[in-house]
Amino acid sequence: MEQYRLEVKNLHKRFPGVYAVKGVSFSIAPGEVHALVGENGAGKSTLMKMITGEYIPDEGEVYHNGALVKAKSVADSQKNGIAMIHQELAPLPDMTISENIFLGQEIMKGKFLNHREMDRRTAEILKEYGMEFDPRTKVRKLSVAQIQMLEIIKAVRRNADVIIMDEPTSSLADEETKKLFEIIADLKAKQVAIIYISHRLEEILKITDRITVLRDGEYIKTVPASGVTQGELIEMMVGRTLDNRYPKEEVPVGRPVFEVRNLCRKGVFEDISFTVKAGEILGFCGLVGAGRSEIMNAIFGLDKLDSGQIFVDGREIKVKGPQDAIANKIAMVSEDRKIYGLVLNRSIKENISLPNLAEHHKSLFINKAKEVREVKEYEAALNIKCANIDVAAGTLSGGNQQKVVLAKWLLSQPKVLILDEPTRGIDVGAKFEIYKMMGELAKKGMAIIMISSELPEVMGMSDRILCVSGGKITGEYNRGDILSGKVTQESLLHSALQEV
């Protein structure tokens, strides 16, 4: 008889005011990759926290290799062989790779640490996983993808036979994602069971065996990945049909609004020139670290430019800091909303009005009635779900936080809107609303620049696509080529990987 690696039976969890998980059951066989999908707030994280012992279920049982587990802490479940690779990785950045791998299981020589032996074994392990690093490299120097790999190595070394991956590809570029999938295939062959949580449906369909769908804390269905389409999955997740994932509006493109010439920042990017016209969405694709975000940060004044010119409406502007970009009607929704986007402990209202105070309130004082009126207008327009506009921005879900960031920049009525990974880590419903908003803005004549690591998103939403590799623009494609099928994901990837 086949035994399941992990079996979850009728799990329930209630929090004050929230019934987070309402009787979820599913099972995973050895060597199975099992996806868990659902919108933000569907109960995925709570469910995982019950499996890893961070929460104790109100009802229901977890069986691991046929035995009932009663994990009371994460340490318990780790001992049992259940490991979780978190979305926000938490390594010790100032320790070496070898120290991280052997943390808690150090090899000793008498009373002292045997660094030489640990380094030697680390080198072996790294080689096995195709990572060419000195074991004494500080973890700080690794990329997100490499750190993720390190976390997986640690889990496997602890003999974990159930590995939970929470949004593992959300900050990986395509090439790195490929590598991760190879590792997953390898783990599969070793009979490890993998729970794979992601918002990216293409990759789920590609690499998982079965998919369990949750909605509002309820178990909806478990389906084999081979017999389901993205559309069907979305319908199960949101409870209705989204007929088109990328609601791109065909907008007549107007006069040039924004232009940059020969932008250069030594060692980061060089000779960057492009134009964006009114009503146009210009997509930027490329690998993480190729220089896309760095170019935008420099245009917006967060980083220094070594040389180059920036024009808005044909007039050259000088950007010494974000205040100059904002004054010239450039707005940027940054890649990392928690660092550059929001003041998390302040209210939605204060966040939305922050960049607009200087222009909308000319005197020393804030006109509070005007402020509330403006903020409420954008809260409604963007459909921000919140108790009221005075709650702290940090209490909102990812999708709603992103809408607050959009609202604060839309209130500034920009001519040029830069969106850096605008839909990262947010659920299908909120993504759809953001795409629709982009269409409406384009219709009003805004020039929009969108950076995205998701090729289908770039292809679905852009009028024109620029590929960046090694700090240079390596390709340009227009919407006609995409619609006619002349340009495919593969050709975009090819330009993104082009050596320069």
Added chain:
Amino acid sequence: MKQSKVEFFRKYGILLVLVAMWVILLCVSPTFRTVNNAVNILRQVSVNGILAIAMTFVIMTGGIDLTVGSLVAVAGVIGGSIIVANPGNWILGIAAALIVCALFGAMNGFFVAFLDVPAFVATLAGQTIARGFAYVYSDGKPYTMASKTFSAIGKGMTPIIIFLIIFVLCHILLSMTKFGRYIYATGGNSKAAAASGIRVRQVLMKVYVMAGLLSGIAGIVLAARTNSGQPAVGTGFETDAIAAAVIGGTSMTGGIGTIPGTLVGILIIGTLNNGLNLLNVSSYWQQIIKGIIILGAVCFDISSKKLSK
């Protein structure tokens, strides 16, 4: 219904602590019931209250200002020296004292805002430099002043009125102006504030200058009350200022706090000092009790905030 109750406690919990202290003292101490005693408490907290307001601004930006106590002494000796030399020219004395204190504030601000020195370190250094400056300037001796007009600043209701005017102005500044918003945003997340076009370094600089200036005003009030400018005065005043701000709900990580909250905080400290004296508690025990009440008040505040989450 329940939610609104929790919200009420979150907002006014610390005020309830103050009211409870008053009710208890009103019951047990006849002296506490007199108007005279109430005026006394207010006069006593006026100097520390001004410092607590200065501290609130700085803590709100995510920093701290350990120089406030030393600047009380600096203001005293600068003002004192001028007024002793020329009793008629007390206005010049005050002006000079405030300018020097603002310059010390600017020094703190320069290191914190433009050289990214951690505020704790920069102002710790500033604290000993300012204290040393007060001793060097005065050669370690107090200036005893005889100007009646000047000493009026420290007598009767005047210190209370000065404190209340500063309270109202600072409250308006923080809650109703753009600059106040920028202080909150800088303290809450300076990177996001900068990316929203706020000149974060300038905001920090202004806040430290303002803290220096307010410390100078506190120093002048104290010098007027005691008719002397002493280099040793004000040692440890920063602790009550920090305590008042924190009791009043200012977050040490920045971005959260209010001036009325700090007023409640300083009144709790003032009431405590006064009440324990009235109850004849020894000054040794007073320190222990004060510490316990500070911890208790803050724990109460934290737990009521957790409830509302």
